[in-house]
Amino acid sequence: MSRIFLQSVILEVTRSCNHACLHCYNFWSAPGYAGQAGLDVAAEGHCAPLEPLLERLLEQVTCRTLVLTGGEPLLRPDLPQLVEFIARRGPKVNLITNGHLLSEALTARLIEAGVTIFELPLLSFRREVHDALSGASGAFDAVLAALAHIRKHRGQAVAVFVATKRNIADLGETLKLAYAFGARGVMFNRFNPGGRGLAHLEELLPTLGQVREALGVAERAATALGLPISCSIPLQPCLIDMSEYPHLWHGFCAAGSQRAYYTIDPSGDVRPCNHTPTVLGNLWQEPFAAIISPERLFPFVSALPAFCASCRHRATCQGGCKAAAQVCYGDLSAEEPFLRTNLASARPARA
C-alpha cells in the first residue's frame, strides 16, 4: 500500500475540557448537541489508550506534524507517554492546550517527551477579560505561568489570540505580553463561530472595522518586534486586502490538499478539519486512502457560496471557513458568518 503524505494531522485525544470558552468551536460543545460529549476523563481518571489508533494511522500516513488537541489534552494522564510514542515514530508533536494544568514538572516532562510547539491561548493582557472568555477563573495566571515554564525549559510556545468584540481592542498590549513571555509566534484568529460560540455569535463576532484595525495593530507589532503573526482563520480578500499587512501571514482552507489538517477523534472517526462535524469515515473500518478519496471529499472541498461564484479568488479563498457556514447555517455552501455579516461591504474581484 502506498503511503499518503500530509503536512499535519490533528488528533483529538479527549472531548473533555476544564474550560468553557465562550468562543469554543468544538462541535460537541454546541448548545443542544445531542451526541456523545465525550468521556469525562477528569472524573474517571483513565481513558482508552490511543496507541493502537496511532499505530494504524502512522502505518498508512507519513505526516510532518501531529497536533494533539481536545477538549483539553492535559486531562489525559497518559499524555506524556502518548507524545513519546508519536515522537519516536518521526512526526513532530504540537500540543494545543489551555495551559491550566501545565505545571513546571509536566512542562519539562512534555518537552523531554517530544512536544515541539505548545499552542496556548492568550486572549488579553487583562486577567478579567481572559478569564471571562475562557469561562474559568485562574486561566490567565495559569497560562502565563505555563509560558514561563516553557521559556525556562527551552521549549517553544505560540500564543493564540482569538479576536472577539470583547478583546479585540486589547490586541496590541497582548502581543507585547506574548513577546515578553517568549512566544515564538502568535496566531491571530478572528472568532470563527461553531460549538459553544454559536450561542455567542452576536456578542462576539467582531465587526469588519474592528478586524481591519486589529490587523493594523498586528502589522505594526510584527514589524517592531520581529514576531511572526499568522491569521489562521481565513480572511476574505473581498473584505480585507491583506497586501496592506505585508508582515502578517495568512491562509485559506486547505481541506483535501496535502496541507489539509484531517482530524481524528479517539473512536477513529476522520473529519476534513477540526471545525466541521462531517465524518468522512472511520480508520478502524477503512484504509485512510479510501476515507480521504476525492469522491468522499467532493461535497466539502467543492462547496462555494453562490456569492463567490465569479470571484477571481474563489479557488484560494473558497468563501472563507465553510465549516463555520455548515455549523451556523447547516449548509457548507452558505456564506460563513463573517462574510454574511459583511456582504454589503464585500468587493469581489471579478474574474
Next chain:
Amino acid sequence: MRLDRREFMRAVGVALAGLTGAGCGGAACYVPLPPTPSLPAGLATPTEPTVSFAGAGWQRLRELWYSLDALSEKAKDLEAGQRALEELVREHEDALRSLVEARELNANVADEMQVAFSEAAWHVWRKGAPITCYLPAPYPDYELQGRSDLQRQAELLEEMAKTSQIDEATVAEARAAIERDLAYLTLAEEKRDAIRKQVMEAGDRASWPKLAEIELEIPPECREAAEILVALLLQRDGG
C-alpha cells in the same frame, strides 16, 4: 453512493489527472471511480468513440491534459500557480470551442469535458498550492534569540508586569530565563562551542541527556553582566 452528472464528470477529471501522472501526489487520488449502476442498460458497456483524434485541435487538448504535471510545479508559487491554473482552464475551453466550431465535437459534450478538465486542473493545483489555514507562518525551530530581542523582551516583561498585574513568581521565572539566555550570549565563543559539542556528542550516543544535565554553568561574572545589562536597560537602580 450515487453521483450526479456534474460530480461524475469531476470525478472523471480527477481520475484522469491521476492516470496522466500529473504529480497530484497522495494515493487517494488514484482511487478508481465507483461503479454507476444508474447508467441506462444500453450504455453499460463502454463504446469506442467514433471521432478521429488526428486533428490539431485534439492534439492541443491532449497537450493540455499532459501539461497538468507542469501545473503541479507552478502551483508551489501561490500567485503564479493561480494564474497558470486560470490560463490552463481558459486554454482548454478555447480548444474545445474550436473543435465545436469545426463540428468535430458536440457542444454539450464539450461542456462536460470542460467540467472534467476544470476539476482535474483545480485538483492538481490545490494539491501543490501552499495554502493552509493552520499554522501558515513558518515558526522557527528553537534557537536562542539575539541579544537585542532578549533585551526588548526584558523591557516589555517589566512593562507588562505592571499593567497586567502578573503574579510575581511568574514574572521572576520569566525574567530568570531571559537573564540565563543573555548570560549564555555573553559567554566566550569557545565556551559556547563546548556546550554545543556536549549536546552533539550526547546526540551521537543516541541518548540525549536530561535537560538538567546540560544545564548551563554560567560563570558568576557572566550572570552579573547579564543582570547589569537588564537593570541598565530598565533603568533600575541596583541594591
